[in-house]
Amino acid sequence: MNQLIIQVETPYISGTPLDVKIRLYNNQNKSREVVISNFTLQILNNEGSVYNFSQKDSVKTTLDALASRLLFDLRRETELNSLRSGEYKVIAKAKVNDQEVFAQKSFTSVEKYQILVEGLLDFYLVGESMKSSIYIVNNTAAVRDLQVEYVKLSLKEDNQIIWQREFPIQSKWPEVGIGRDIKVLEQEFSFDHDGKYVLTTQCLVNGSLTSVSLPVVCVRDYEKDLKKIKIYSDAPKQINVREQVAFSVYLQNTTNKDLFLMLDEVDVNLPPSSLGYQRRSVRVWLEPYSQYEIFRFLPWNTPAITRPGVYKLTTKVTCGSDSKYFESSIQVVE
Structure with a gap:
């Protein structure tokens, strides 16, 4: 019914912030209200504990059907960036409606x-x-x-x-x-x-x-228009106002040939938030049927989303006298 999912990249390169996220997944095909308590996390190596975290307080939340909710983000709590080479293990535990759930995952650190x-x-x-x-x-x-x-x-x-x-x-x-x-x-x-x-x-x-x-x-030459590309995004359709999210906007090569573009401008906005992104004189090499990320919304951009409502993700790409426009909606709920 409930499953903890540990997200950690392996190998991890020492000298960079270690990124560990714990998500609670609802395996049922229906929305449920749950009470989460006694959350603990450990990062271990063969010499013992490297990092410990515990949260005893209970939290009541709603889990959408077959969806996950972020429980823990290491980079919001501390910065671990100096792990010595070796094997490490992440262990997470929590009680969900008084049922204990457990997960563990190993990763390698490289210096x-x-x-x-x-x-x-x-x-x-x-x-x-x-x-x-x-x-x-x-x-x-x-x-x-x-x-x-x-x-x-x-x-x-x-x-x-x-x-x-x-x-x-x-x-x-x-x-x-x-x-x-x-x-x-x-x-x-x-x-x-x-x-x-x-x-x-x-x-x-x-x-x-x-x-x-x-x-x-x-x-020797490059595309003078945008006829062979399309714009799309992996932005979620709905998020919680307190949830940290990440999504991107991409250019997609719709052909089986390399495309070389000299973009005059990339313009991304997320009204009614004040978030805006502009970039000019962008060179893009798109391999056959590949995608190219032109914008990334990261968790630290989340404060731009301050209240519930419908947010419009708009993107305009200009190349010479040609331009393409993309729009999608994000429903932000309490």
């Missing part, structure tokens, strides 16, 4: 030095330059001195290296915090012909070799 490449565009035109900045992120469970020996960059086309450079760094950054980054290099490369490429970045950090490969594409 590493991570490469972050910033500044890449979705696509380039022939003759344009690819400019990017290389950062090293301390995704470990401790403040560390970072000794970077070198950065090696290579660009492949059809599995053949067409450009490669190695940059000696030989520098040390002291006491880099957990989840913090350091900028180690800026690079530039000019495209003289169209094609699909793979940019690989390698760094030797504290004697450990780490790398990342990213797709890069160069084209």
